[in-house]
Amino acid sequence: MLHKWVLMLMTVLSSRKERGCRLNTKIDFREPQPVFIHHGTLLEPTDAAGNIFMAQGDSITISCDHFITHPHTINLRTIATVTCEAGDTFRNDAWLSTPGQFSLFRCSSPPNHMSQRTNRTCYDGNVIYEVGYKVQNNFYPLYESCFNERELYPLYSKYSQKPYNYNFQTRVKRPIFKDDGVYSREFDVPVDWLLSPKEQRRRVSELVGPAVDRYIVPGLQELSRGHLAAKTDFVFAFGERATFHYVNCAPQWTGFNAGNWNTLEVDIRRHIHESNYSTIIYTGTFGVSQLLSDAGDLVYLYLYKDSNNNPVIPVPLYFYKVVYEPKLKKGIAFVGINNPYLTIGEARKLFFCQDLCHGSYNVSWLSWHPDSSREGYTFCCTVEDFRKTVPYLPPFKVTGLLL
Ligand SMILES: *[C@@H]1O[C@H](CO)[C@@H](O)[C@H](O)[C@H]1NC(C)=O
Ligand SMILES: *[C@@H]1O[C@H](CO)[C@@H](O)[C@H](O)[C@H]1NC(C)=O
């Protein structure tokens, strides 16, 4: 009898202790999703399963460009702060008739992400852009891009990947890419139009002649808008949408984009989740792809010439991801070749470091097909070895291979 009472008391005490709120990335969020600010930064899950735990009385700010919608609102607001009541119920007595379910907070339209040119520079005097959201005159960045404003291409995007990123929100609609005038700071370069199917074909045919028909094959191999930071590298819909920015994009062959590059993105995300790594990722481009023209010349692929007749918007030769775990001081570099028209022999000559991934049990979690021309030839190496060829990354201390 006494035992029973003790058990009951313990149950009551523990449920008291658990009083507070729990939201989950997969359950408690609807579209169009607002931007959420928590403790002065963009909302982040608390654990690897995508849960957000909040104490009773803790608050969260909800921001939309137009109106926040919820069945309990008694006036229209574009920004509001709500306080955790319990479970998934939040209150704001001046704005909601009664406390409301968190998942019902939505925007009348998706909030607009934006880029901000900073006064910080990266490799060789290139400029760092931050991409994120402006809320009440504060800018909240999601990632940053080291961008070459002369040749108009991103050297890399830098962002974090943690175990919770595995639990990213799905079914988030793809917005169109925007450039916020970044490609028109000096000359008007219509990046979006240049990447359209018709225009990219015209540009490539100007360089290679009728051979363009062998290279650009609709539905099979074309130049896609290749994300550096992937849409699904962000856990919330507002973050996923913010990847659709041309400072985070470079022309990438569709076979590679949907093939080994996509496999790498998926595998890294799962591996970080399973290994409980907390990483910084640099995803970038290097070099310029070449194709053989009808005249028999190897020509560099650029999609445009600026008003000074300088080529801009290169089709990169390499896409890479350098994954770094600052606490462990370990890192690894994955590289893929963005040219489906090379033989394996030609591709191997472009491998610029000792390949640690090919046929190796070191990276058994990686399921890419490194010898596929269609999916993109791939290799991996130590960060130190990688830096000997690609000098772009800022310094950070690496003492071992992140496996
Ligand atoms: C750079 O920008 C930051 C934030 O916008 C500002 O606080 C700082 O004074 C600027 N630094 C220089 C050297 O302009
Ligand atoms: C994962 O790592 C974090 C620190 O980065 C640590 O607090 C947490 O306990 C770890 N989780 C597991 C399951 O090991």
Ligand SMILES: *[C@@H]1O[C@H](CO)[C@@H](O)[C@H](O)[C@H]1NC(C)=O
């Ligand atoms: C596995 O990684 C180690 C470094 O940790 C390296 O010395 C070794 O060559 C790699 N194995 C293969 C088969 O690449």
